[in-house]
Amino acid sequence: MNSVTEVNEPYDLVVRSRRTVLPTGERAAAVAVRHGVIAAIGALDAPFAAAEEVDLGDAALLPGLVDTHVHVNEPGRTEWEGFASATRAAAAGGVTTLIDMPLNSLPPTTEPYALTVKRKTAAGQCFVNVGFWGGAVPGNLPQLRPLHERGVFGFKCFTCDSGVPEFPPLTPRQMREAFAEIAMFGGLVVVHAEDPDALAEQRGGDFAAFAASRPPDAERAAVERVLRLVEETGVRAHILHLSAAACLEPLADAQRSGLPVTAETCPHYLxxxxxxxxxVTGTSFKCCPPIRDEANREELWRALADGVISCVVSDHSPCTPELKRGDFRTAWGGISSLQIGLPVMWTAASARGHGLDAVARWMAEEPAALVGLDARKGRIAVGHDADLVAFDADRTFMVDPDRLRHRHPVTPYAGRALSGVVRATWVRGVLVDDDTPHGELLTGVRP
Known part of the structure; x- marks a missing residue:
């Protein structure tokens, strides 16, 4: 246990739990907060004087989750989702920091003016902390460094069609140019990796036809191209929403050789x-790349346990219910899970023998490290922001879409029994409620 230099004034908040998840593991502890920062960590019965004290008993105290893959869609497609609804859902799910993707908003965050518009739109609406990715698209190479200097956390690009015309994919030549440019200023590139040449025509409206059109080989080919470009340019790269176990061998080989490449997966793939x-109408399950079979899923779990995959994030990609109707040929591809990712993961992880410390590492500590926020976020540690979650890990519930805070209650988890209920969420030591948005707009840490 540890603390900063003691002062006479009482702490603003003390939270006690018999299951406090610290970087060293789970233990009974008291966490003391002053001015929004964790100022001391002591034994469960430590005599900390505070203006407010919360005793969670056997409910766990977790670091606030950091979700680095969220599509908020505002401005421009706010009818799909927006900062107020997305960040309310995040807080209800124990997510205290999210990084917003550069699409599907209008304008997309591909040049500095669009980032300014995005920040002005988000200001005063956010119930949790929010940062922003930039985008790398054809023709915006000169905009990458200015976006970096204005605080985006990195640059997303696609190797195949993104689904929206204003965010086209990069050709192999354009990818190399973007990677080289981003490497020059020490930035991060995050890649939707599916090779367009390996994608097939979809020959039916059911899930099987959809999955067959986006085979594992398409992911592997694109990942191998990214790895070659990382080796050529030296850029730091991250593979988004990895679904195919076929990618794990080249990825692990690259990591062992010292290439600066990481990967994430999502609760739905696990x-x-x-x-x-x-x-054919179960389109709430449609996402790109697609959900794969059980053997593939268990290989992803092994890669997560081994550290080949470091992060688990939502890829929260909502749309209006109308766009989810139809079949797997026509429906929008995206899964909404921002609010329930933690219980989904805890239910599956605990069944495989993983503890809350592992879940916190995958969903808080490693995502924070990915975007350079690990000095402030992702851990319960002295000097870190007091972004905290009270989590009743032993309580079960049934997913009721009508209780979700997302703008539209569409989810493939409807009716599923899950373990773990978020009881409370604090952002910098302040309890999040439904009325007062006090999330911070974050700026990327520059090297």
Missing amino acids: TLAPEDVPG
Whole structure:
């Protein structure tokens, strides 16, 4: 246990839990907060004087989750989602920091003016902390460094069609140019990796036809191209929403050789299966890349345990219910899970023998490190922001879409029994409620 230099004034908040998840593991502890920062950590019965004290008993105290893959869609497609609804859902799910993707908002965050518009739109609406990715698209190479200097956390690019015309993919030549430019200023590139030449025409409206059109080989080919470009340019790269176990071998080899490349996966790839999809109209399960089979899923779990995959993030990609109707040929591809990612992961992880410390590492500590926020976020440690979550890990519930805070209650987890309920969320030591947005707009840490 540790503390900063003591002062006479009482702490603003003390939270006590028999299951406090610290970087060294889970233990009974008291966490004391002053001016929004964790000022001391002591034994469960430490005599900390505070203006407010919360005793969680056997409920766990977790670091606030850091979700680095969220599509808020505002401005421009606020009818899909928005900063107020997305950040309310995040807080309800124990997410205290999210990084917003550069699409599907209008304008996309591909040049400094669009970032300014995005920040002005988000200001005063956010119930949790929010940062922003930039985008790398054809023609915006001169905009990458200015976006970096204005505080984006990195640059997203696609190797295949993104689904929206204003955010086209990069050709192999354009990818190399973007990677080289981003490497020059020490930035991070995050890649939707599916090779367009390996994608196939979809020959039916059911899930099987959709999955067959986006085979594992398409992911592997794109990942291998990224790895070659990382070796050529020296850029730091991150593979987004990895779904295919076929990618794990080249990725692990690259990491062992010292290449600066990491990868994430998502709760849906770790918990859902084709057998769960209820026919052609089960389009709440549609995402790109697609959900894959059980054997593939278990390989992803092993890679997560081994550290080949470092992060688990939501890829929260909502749309209006109308765009989710139809079949797997026409429906929008995206899964909404921002609010329930933590219980989804805890239910599956605990069944495999993983503890809350592992879940906190995958969903808080490693995502914070990915975007350079690990000095402030992602851990319960002295000097870190008091972004905290009270989590009743032993309580079960049934997912009711009508209780979700997302703008639209569309989820593939409807009716699923899960373990773990978020009881309270604090952002910099302040309890999040439904009325007062006090999230901070974050700026990327520059090298």
